[in-house]
Amino acid sequence: MAKRFNIRSYLRFSFSRDGTFFLNSLIMLFFIISTLFVIEFMLERYNKKNRIYHQQNLKINQRNKQYASKNPYGFTDKIHLYKKNKGQSRIAILGDSFIWGDGLPYELTWGHLLKQKGSKKDFLFTTMLWGRNGWESVDEFRFYKNEGVKYDIDMLIIGWVNNDVNMGNFKVIDYKSVIKKNSRYLNAFFPNFIDLVSMVEEKIYFSVSGKQNAYVSWLTRLYSDKNLIKYMERVVEFDSIMKKKGVPYFYVFTPNNHSPTDLWYYEKVSSLFEKHKIPFIDLSKRIEDKLGHYSLEELKSNPVNWHPGPLVTDYISTEVMNHLLSNYKEELKLN
DSSP, rough: OOOOOOOOHHHHHHHHHHHHHHHHHHHHHHHHHHHHHHHHHHHHHHHHHHHHHHHHHHHHHHHHHHHTEEEEEEEESSSOSSSSSOOOOTEEEEEEHHHHHHOOOGGSSSSHHHHHHHSTTTTTTEEEEEOOOOEEEEHHHHHHTTTTSOOSEEEEEEEEOOOTOOOOOOOOOOOOOOOHHHHHHHHOOOOHHHHHHHHHHHHHHHHOOOOOHHHHHHHHHSSHHHHHHHHHHHHHHHHHHHHHHTTOOOEEOSSOOHHHHHHHHHHHHHHHHHHTTOOOOEEETTTHHTTTTOOOOOGGGEETTTEEEHHHHHHHHHHHHHHHHHHHHHTTTOO
């Protein structure tokens, strides 16, 4: 015979100390889980737009890669012959992702924009673009010594950014989130929430420890006196190579935007370039006057990529063209 449900026994248990604790625990657990699902839902909606931007960024780079695959060096440029056409001036632009076009259609990089300006009737010259993602000065010097010297050029322009002083001695050491490491099962159900909490954890860690984030810490180490001495030795060595070749050249300091945070790096190296009489133009100071009324977000190549966008690349190409017209008219046979 089935045992009858005794409501009195149930109520007695429910209102006992253990029963109350058990019910409160269930209510609290339900509340926590419900809250997590609500937060996860809201974050998912927010991140959905962010994922669309990431897909757009990936699509741009895939298109750039497809075009670069036709070039033997992987550059976002057409194939050039070693010898230039008779009566024509030729400029080579050497650099990194700023030249290649990370996050930005390659046609809108400042090298391609300079190419368009140089094809005008008044001052005809061709432009070769030698840029790869991840390249730094040591890679660029190596390419020129091994391959670039084979090409008949009238001038070399080197795009310079603040991580070019990397000599390969230091690595970026990322902070490993303790929460993420120990939330494998929660991460399966609440990935967006765990990512958010991990970001907060990272910020708290760097704030309490007094340390900088991984990239800034790495960049700061690159600007130690010891590393800069080694870097300038390479720069001076390359300068002697260019002088022996008799090819005029100069560096262009090309910042992402007008952020005052990065200005110190460019000032530090510009003083060293001046000391060793290395030819360069520093656009890190001028960009504030020209584009300071734009927000940093407006100057990005796209919403999820901090490489310079069209406003910055157009500004750089214009400044470089003005510098060429002011200082190298004779060498490039410009009217």
